[in-house]
Amino acid sequence: MGSDLDTYKGMRILVMTSVQAEKEAVLRGLCNEDQFDVMVAGVGSVAAAISTVSVLHTSQYDLVINAGIAGGFMDQAEVGSVVVADKVVAADLGAQTPEGFLSLDELGFGSSTIHLDQNKVRQVAEALQAAGLPVATGSILTLSTVTGTAATATALASRVQGAVAEAMEGFGIASAAQHYQIPFLEIRTISNPVGPRNRAAWRIDKALEALEAASSVLREVFK
Numbered sequence: 001m002g003s004d005l006d007t008y009k010g011m012r013i014l015v016m017t018s019v020q021a022e023k024e025a026v027l028r029g030l031c032n033e034d035q036f037d038v039m040v041a042g043v044g045s046v047a048a049a050i051s052t053v054s055v056l057h058t059s060q061y062d063l064v065i066n067a068g069i070a071g072g073f074m075d076q077a078e079v080g081s082v083v084v085a086d087k088v089v090a091a092d093l094g095a096q097t098p099e100g101f102l103s104l105d106e107l108g109f110g111s112s113t114i115h116l117d118q119n120k121v122r123q124v125a126e127a128l129q130a131a132g133l134p135v136a137t138g139s140i141l142t143l144s145t146v147t148g149t150a151a152t153a154t155a156l157a158s159r160v161q162g163a164v165a166e167a168m169e170g171f172g173i174a175s176a177a178q179h180y181q182i183p184f185l186e187i188r189t190i191s192n193p194v195g196p197r198n199r200a201a202w203r204i205d206k207a208l209e210a211l212e213a214a215s216s217v218l219r220e221v222f223k
């Protein structure tokens with residue numbers, strides 16, 4: 001029986017990364033498969049949204065994927081593993097109050113959460129797992145500020161149910177894709193734990209290797 005992802009076979013897929021090193025890792029994994037276009041979106045949700053809109057305004061795609069590296073929440077996603085978002089959450093979009101954080105939803109100004117197609121999420125996660133990659137599925141948080149303390153990491157993990165990882169672009173790219181009614185996936189590999197800042201300990205090399213491996217699975221899944 002055909003899967004949901006079979007409908008994407010041979011279709012046009014746009015992959016947005018934050019930086020050039022991520023783009024190169026994705027391209028190595030995709031082996032220059034011409035079904036995919038890979039572009040650098042820039043760092044942060046606003047830059048990434050603008051870049052994505054400028055591409056989608058002039059070119060047709062059937063699926064948008066945000067791929068890159070991320071921080072992994074403790075006991076949810078280890079360094080070198082892959083995370084697939086089932087939800088994208090703009091986790092710092094809202095208001096701080098003495099009683100706690102209020103999301104955009106709670107303020108009545110829209111939603112801080114973009115829900116993704118659970119069938120696609122599950123099938124991509126299963127394909128990555130079948131290829132032998134360690135995979136976690138859950139909420140990937142989009143933040144303007146990289147978490148740098150244990151207290152913030154704990155607060156985010158308890159405030160956002162099912163948080164597996166944090167990065168800085170997903171919500172912007174997903175919002176752009178949603179505007180053009182194009183399905184979206186966020187797939188990241190973990191370079192560092194979310195917590196006290198120790199930039200020297202980030203394993204970017206390991207995360208980029210995993211990103212290349214995950215991208216080669218994507219090439220097979222959508223071929």
Ligand SMILES: O=C(O)c1cccc(C(=O)CC[C@H]2O[C@@H](n3cnc4c(=O)[nH]cnc43)[C@H](O)[C@@H]2O)c1
Pocket residue numbers: 018019021022042043044068069070071072143145146147166167168169191192193194204
């Ligand atoms: O220095 C390098 O060689 C290098 C190579 C690839 C990527 C980078 C980045 O700094 C990418 C920035 C990008 O990474 C995401 N990210 C990674 N870890 C976290 C985190 O703990 N919290 C939030 N974001 C994270 C994020 O999406 C950045 O845009 C450098």
